[in-house]
Every structure is written in structure tokens, then in C-alpha cells.
Amino acid sequence: MAIKRRTLLTASLATPAIVESVGAQQPFDWRRFRGQKIEVTLTANPRSQLLIQHQKEFEELTGIRVGSESVPEQQHRQKVVIEFASGRPSFDVVGISLHVSKRLIGRARWTTDLRPLIADPTMTSPDFAFDDFGQGAVAYSTQSDGRLDTLPEFTDYHIIYWNKELFEAKGVAYPRTLEEIYTAAKALTDPSKNQYGWVGRGLKNANITLWAAFLIGTKQRDAVSSDMKLLTDTDDAVWASELYTKLMRECAPPGSIGFNWNECQTTFGQGRAAMWLDGVGFAAPLEDPTKSRISGKVGYGVAPPGPASHHCGMYGSALGIPEASRNRGPAWFYAQWATNKTNQLRYLTNGAGSPARQSPFRNEEAISSSRFPRAFFDCLIESGRIAHPGLPEIIPVTEFRDTLGVALTNMIGGADIRAELRKATDAFRPVLEKSEQA
């Protein structure tokens, strides 16, 4: 069956010009680059761990040797940019956080356009099935000039983890609007018992994702307009900041102004907070009884609608192949293997995050035999329908997160919301304008 389809594909795509080239006469062969060696650098997360863990499969399939590493997020982004800028990156495949580095990488044309490779039947396995990748994910990986310079790997939705036991004990219902998150959290907060209705990222830079989760429910939705104007001191921005500030001041445990995802996770996982808004990748540790005290009690909630729109923040990562790499062929083989149906299903069933492909979500058998509750998968599918990029697609994303993040922590500390937003907007506007000119 596979062979038949392959020959069919080759035949249908083989125009006379291609037939004359050497490569096109051979059908696709996984062993084509055997004996070669590639370097893979990924962000340290459970997905990369799965890829590294199963890397032998790829090496046995192709005879290509892989040196792979996973490096903590921030450090990885910085390392990748510096190496790209030097013109001689040490890696052949690189994991890219689209929500941070998409424009930077696209503008500098650091990674190669994958469309010609996907179209080349000698280079792309017939069972690759590019149309299996979700439309949103593909759009996220596509640059404004139409180049697909990364291969979608993972889409991250911001969902609300909620502690069913705490909700039931107080007779509180899951919030139906963004505003209701506050009323519910308020009702669930009891500092004398060390119980809090809410926990979320307060550390500057990281906190922007929460703010974005609220802004996304307003009329304006985005922090930067499509013509690259900064919209961070508008009424909608003030509304999002107010909601964020109220939650963090009145419903979150002490110290959460300095919390990143890991402190949030320990606090929520120990049953001290009733709600936690963050990415989808935390189900695995929360359902693991050796790491969490609330396994089996976790609810997975889709972000509720805001006053004007209903979305959830979307983030994502993808695999890129440096234009400067000398091993682009084997690197592309790796990218195909890493995002194949088996690996993408592994992401889903291991609770490591939502895959960029759609087929895993349709795999009823795998889903029902997974150790995660049905509600988790429903939440992912539902979130996928309303996903919208959580961060603006600009070049200086880190500065944006940093400048606004500091404003948000100042607000939690009691500073005037409108004044802080105006100050941050004024500080960041020249940075944004300069980055668009260059």
C-alpha cells in the first residue's frame, strides 16, 4: 500500500524537468543520508525529552547519527540567536519558540524555506502528509512573505487548571466569563487556611502571558495593531491590567509577584490554589501522584469568553533548519521524523502538550487508553478552535515582555494602572518603531 502510493505520488509530481535531475529518479529513501551526522538543539521541555528518548528510532531508520541537546528556554533562545548571528550556527535542526523568535528569524532569513523540500518527493516521505498539520499551526509557522521557514511541532494553549475538590467544597462553579474568574477566585480565597483562589505567573516578562490571556477577550484582542501600532495604553489594556492586578493582589498567595511557572506549579500541585492559568503542558506532572497531591482532582477548563471576544492565548514551537547548515538534507529527514504521526501522538498521550498535527486528536483508541481524563483532551480540542496568538508578532518580543512585565509588577505593588501603562508604552514605542525601520 505504502509503496503503491509512493510510486503514484512520484509519478504524478515528476514533471520532465525534474526527471532529468539525478535525485528525482530515485524514490524517497530514508537511508539516503546514512553515515552522516547532525546536531539538534531543542528547548528543555517534556516534548524535547520524548524526542531525545526515542531518537534511536530515527538513527536506526536512517543511519544518520544525531547529537541532540535540550537547553532551558531563555538560555536556548539567546544561544540560538547569537549562533545564527555569527553566521556559523553549530546546529542543523533547531527548536524555535514562534511566539518569541518568529519575526526575528524570518526577517534575518536564518532558516530555510521548507516548501520546496515538502514538494520534493525524493526528499519527503510519502506518509508525511503535510495536510495533517493544523491550519492554525501552519499559519503560525508561515512568515508574512509566504515562506514556511519552520515546521510546526507544538501548539500551546493557555488553559485554566482548576482544583475540583476546592471548588466543590465552597460550592463555586467554574467561571463563565473572564470577569467571573475574579469572583470565583475571591470566593475560594481563605488566607487563614493558606488557601488561595488563584495562582499565576507574577514574575516580570513571564507575567505578560496572563495579561495577554485577558486582553484577548476584549474588542482589541492584540497588544499591537496589524499596522504595527502599540495598543498598550487603551481602555481595553487597562481592563486587562485591572483584572490581572485584582487577581494577583487579592486572590493569589503571598510572593506570587515573583512566581514563574515552576513556583505556580508547586503551589497548585500541593492543593493550595484553586485555579491556575498556564500552558497545556502541565497535565503530566499534575496527574503524577509521585509529584502532585491533586492527581485525579484536576479540572481542565477552556479560557472563558471576555467582554467582546472569546479566545485563548496560543503559543507554539516549531523546528527550523539553518540556511547555513551543511546538512540540510539529513536535518530535514530529522524534522520529518520528529513531527511524524507517532511522535505527535506521543506528545498528546503523554500529556506533554498539544501536537501540531490533527490526526492524534482523532485517535480515539489512544485517547481513551491514555492515563489522562477525557476532559483534558476535550479542553485541548475546544481551545484549538478559539486559539489566537498570545503575543504580538514583532521583533523585540523580549523587550516588550520585559517593559510591560515591569509595569504589571508595579501595578501589583500598588502603582496607578493607567500611568504605568502609559509609561511602559512610551518606553517601548521607540524600540518597536526602530525595529520596524531597520
Next chain:
Amino acid sequence: MTSAPAAAAQGGTAAAGTRSLRRNYARHYYGFIVPAAVVVLAVIIFPWIFTLYMSVHDWKIGGARTYVGLANYIQLFSDERFGWSIVRTLWFTLLAVAAPMVLGVIAAICFHRRFPLRGMARTIFILPMMATPVAVALVWTMMFHPQLGVLNYILTSLGLPPSSWVYDASTVIPTLVLVETWHWTPLVMLIVLGGLASLPTDPYEAAKIDGANAWQAFRHITLPLLMPFIVVSLIIRTIDALKVFDTIFVITQGGPGTASETINIFLYLQAFAFYQMGYASAVVVVFFAIIILLAIALLWTRARARIS
């Protein structure tokens, strides 16, 4: 400042006797310095010059490099966030010098006395200063967790209110100072201990005859004689506290907000998070100037301490 304190004390007489001979040979000794000079030139002087060069350019990684004159410096002096990072650095430095200095002197006096198991106690005491800062910082972070950390458990068990440690803008600097004190009090102790060991005994006998009590002897004899050593450790502590990076980077990354963003963290952000290499280089130059100024001020104090 060419000599370490104790060596200067011992070496003084030997040096006097051989002065004429040394003068004859002095220039022959250049050969000894050449290899080190080459290394210093390549890995130390070259970066200094390069940094100066970059500081007058606008250069964002991935973009073109353009000469901008003093624009980076002008921007830096109107950058409120940079200004606050200087203030914070100085405040952190003041605390991170004062606490280890006081504790270090007390510890040195304790360890100068003979007592059973002194060697073992002293070894344990100096362990923190040898421990890998990154590793220890990660362990401290776990201890500081406001809900699950062991430190808040200890506080509440003692009937004290829990603290937010590094998770609150008002307590973050003192908490980081705590880590710094844990790390570097031993260094102060060792330098002062060296000073105590080199003290002459005659003044104490004279004081005893004059009927001075222990506190008076300490205040009027020990402390003045120890001054050079205290000043040396003060200088070293100041320079190191100004430069602290690992601990703050690992534990707070400058947060909450910018509450622990020192010059070094600000510099890291500009260079390796925002990729503004030109601007970051200007930060280095200003930072360097601040350190030099403080070092000169301290050296001047030291000179005065010597005269008195």
C-alpha cells in the same frame, strides 16, 4: 597595593637589604613577565578596547553596525531603569559588605582562640565559600518558596511570621544579601584571621600591666592593628559584591519586577536578552568606571588607615 598584606609585612626588611642588587638586575626580569603579558593582552586588554569600540556603535545582533558617537552614553544617562540599577547595586553592595564584615571579624576572633575541634569547625565554616554558587543558589531558591519552603516552616515553628523572601520587592535585596553573606563571610574571616595570627604580643603585655580589661585591649590594640587586614577584606568584599551575578541571576533574574535588577543583571538583559550590544558595551564602560571609583576611594581609606 603591589603586595598582599602579610607578605608586605614580612617582605619589607628582606627587600631593603637587597635593593642595590635588585636595581642592577631589574630589567632582566622582563623576560619573566612577557608570557603573562601576552595572555593578559589577548584575553583581558583586547576585550577592554573592543568594548570601548562597541560602546560608540549602534549594533543589535542580526543587524548592521553603525557609528553613533556618544549616543549610547547619552541614552544611558537618561535611562531611568539604569539609574535605579545603580542605586540598587550600591544598596546591595553596602549590605553585602557590612554583614559579612561584621560576622567575619567576630568569626575570626572566635577561631583565633584555641578550642577543641577548632580545625574541623574552621573547615566547615569555610565550606560555603568554596561551594559552586549556581548550585547553592538553586538550593536556596527551593528553600525560599513562600508556601512550601523549609525556611518559612522554620520561621513559623519559632512563632515568627513567614516571609516572602525573594518573592517580594521589599525583602528581595536583604534575602539575596543573606545568601551572599552565607557565601563570603568565610573569606573575610580568613583574611582577618591571618591578621590576628601576625599580631605582636608585646602591646598586650604592656596593656595588662596598665590594667586594661579585655574590651579595652581589643578596642585600643587589636582593632587598630587589624585595620589593614579589615580594609583589605573590605576592598575585596566591595568589588565582589558589586560584581555579583550568578546568585541574583539564578534566584531572581532581577525580579520581582526590577526589585533586584543590579547593573550586572541590567547588562545581561541588554546584551543577551535584547541583543543591544552597543548599548550593553556602554553599560560595561560605566560599570567599570563605578567600580574603579569605589576601589580608589577604598584604597585612599586604606592609605589613611595605614598612616593612623
Next chain:
Amino acid sequence: MRKFRKIAGQAGFGFAVLMLISPAVLVFLWMISLSLKNEVDNMAYPPVFIPAPPTLDNFIAVFERNDFLTYTINSIITSFGATGLALAVGVPAGYGIAKMRATRAAMLILLARITPGLSYLIPLFLLFQWLGLTGTLVPIVITHLVITVPIVVWVMIGFFEGLPGELEEAALVDGATIWQAFRHVALPLARPGITVATILSFIFSWNNFIFAVVLAGRETRTLPVAVYNVLTFEQIAWGPLAAAALLVTAPVLLLTLVAQKEIVTGLTTGGVKGG
């Protein structure tokens, strides 16, 4: 009465010593405790102090998930390499500076020690890029010279200045060259100083984080960076983190225990720290 006061005084003194060493003891004990417990116990509140039963899973996890052996070898090569090179150039330099009373050269070394490590990174990174050395251990070793050379030179100046000059002068009068005088007279006398310089520069090179964090790649990572990398997004691993921290710190702590006398001498005379 006097006897009572003496005992009270001794008890007070003992208490003071206990207070001085307890922070060190407690932090290291807590580190060990975290590394020997499973995650539920590590995050339990009230905390579980004594692991029951202790587990080695965290250490196994550290070795399984990371290439800790490679990182250890890298750290060893880097620290020994940087220390060895620093000794080769620094010991003669310390001698030369001491003999010449070269104040300005010594000031330069001091300035190098004052400069924040971070500021060397950008220029050196670009230099290595230009030389095509990235991806090897060479850049890491060379950047560590920024730490080790000032330590060695500084300690050695102190030691050579402290040595009596008569023996060398006798050798010179007997017709030896200054190199011979250095090699056969001064160097053997300065052996304790060299030991101190070696230990200190090794430890501060071993502990360095910032250079390798930017310069090291997959195969050239050193241990402090590897420990930081145990922090994986979306996963909490207090146990493995503590285990990794312990593994990195253990060699220098052991070295301190073995060589505490030399370190004490070195620091009480040299007063040097790197970084």
C-alpha cells in the same frame, strides 16, 4: 563563683561557634536531604527532614537524563587546563613583578580582577568566532584564564615578595643566570605558594558559570551550566536538582576538606578570589 563564670563563658563561646557554623551545616544537610527524597516528600509541608527510606532515584535520574559524565570531563579539562596555563605564565610573572617591584603591572592584574566577568563575554565570543574555535573546549579554557591568571599572579607576587632574597643572591654571585636562580632556588622555595595558587584557581574555575553559559555548546558544557539545565520547562524536579547541585559541589568541597590548611594559608596571605 569564678569557676561558674568560666564555665558559663565557655558555654557561651561554644554556642557562638555553633551559631557560626550552623548555617553552613544546615544548608548542606538540607541539600543532601532534598537529593535523597522523592518529589512528594520534597514538596511536603510541613517539610520531611529525614529521608525515610532514602532513595537514590534522583541521582539515577540526573545521570540518565543528562550527559553528566561528559560534563564532568569537560569541567575537569577546563579547570585543569586553565589552571595549568595560568601557572605556566603566572608563576614567572609573579616572580618578575615581585623582583622588579613593578607596581603598574600589579595594578593591571588587579584591574583584571575588578572587571565584571560578563564584560569579557561579547568581545571574546566574537574573537573565537573569528578564529573558528567555537564548539571546542578551547574558548572555555581561554576565557577561564581571565579568572585563573590574576589569581595565580596575585598569590605568587605575595609569596615571592615574602621569600628572603639571600639564597638567590648567593646563586647569582656564584655565576648562575637569573633564570637558573629562579628555576633552582626561588621555585622550590615557593612550592607552598604554587600549591595555594593551584587550588584556588582550580576551584574558582570549576565554579564559574557565566562564561560557559554563553560559550559552551552541547559537547563543551561544564558542570555548573549542566546543573542549571536540570531546570526543565513544565517539570518540577527538586530532587534531581538538589542531587545535581550536590554532585557539582562535592569535588570542590572534598578538595577543601583535604587542602584546607593550604587554602587557609593562601587566603590569609593573598586574599584573592576570582570571578
